[in-house]
Amino acid sequence: MPTETRTTRYRLDVAYQGTDFNGWGRQPGLRTVQGTLEDALATIFRRAGEPPQLTVAGRTDAGVHAVGQVAHVDLTEAQEAILRKPHGKRPPLSAEEALGRRLNGVLGPVSDVVVLAATVAPDGFDARFSALWRRYQYRVADRLALRDPLQRHRTAWVSSDLDADAMDIASHGLLGLHDFASYCKAREGATTIRTLQAFAWRRDPDGVLLADLTADAFCHSMVRALVGACVEVGEGKLGPGDLVGLRDEKRRTSAFKVMPARGLTLMEVGYPEGPELALRAERTRALREL
Secondary structure, three states: OOOOOOEEEEEEEEEEOHHHOOOOOOOOOOOOHHHHHHHHHHHHOOOOOOOOOEEEOOOOOOOOEEEEEEEEEEEEHHHHHHHHOOOOOOOOOOHHHHHHHHHHHHHOOOOOEEEEEEEEOOOOOOOOOOOOEEEEEEEEEOOOOOOOHHHHHHOEEOOOOOOHHHHHHHHHOOOEEEEOHHHOOOOOOOOOEEEEEEEEEEEOOOOOEEEEEEEOOOOOOHHHHHHHHHHHHHOOOOOOOHHHHHHHHOOOOOOOOOOOHHHEEEEEEEOOOOOHHHHHHHHHHOOOOO
């Protein structure tokens, strides 16, 4: 019988501007974050067998940004040896430090995707299934906000004056474990049951409206749909309590518009510690039930 290849799992903390990416997931003929990073890995390990592949905490859509994305990659001993090999007169680096430096070196000094950190993952860690929660932020500039051209790629613009207090009240009513089918783009075989742990609105010093949302996971287009529904409340087209009624109908509606991707940023992914990592991964793999 063939000997099983021993691997070491590395956690990658990643940031990217999503403007010029067709989302996270690799797609033939399209530029994606996963494809860009895996191509960089293939360049580094081109002499060490099959190129490694990434597993990500959350597959962001086209145009969505991230400052706290998390992925993992499994490296063989041969691949780790490449990382530890000295370059010129420089002292050898640890595999962790070398992995981050080599990836950023291949990506280039002005890349729109950056590896913030590379570390050996603790036992039981799975970037996707071990996650306890994901936190996103959405930026909306209305007529009361300063329109900063430097923020145009990560801010959605609306031409009305939004009632931030009404939007905040509406968001609080959606919290908890529910079927969010009304706010998700349907995917065959995928559950729409989620626990929305936090959802609140505030204005920053420039008057830009910020929505902060945290959930165990988000289904496809869920954050942008929730934000779009709140914008309708801010414009006075829906009442704060209407969003709960829409949610409980459990079907897509034309009562609100899904907001554009450019206003959305993945801020952070939370994980348990120690032995809870593997237990969490096992639980998450099971189909969610209400």
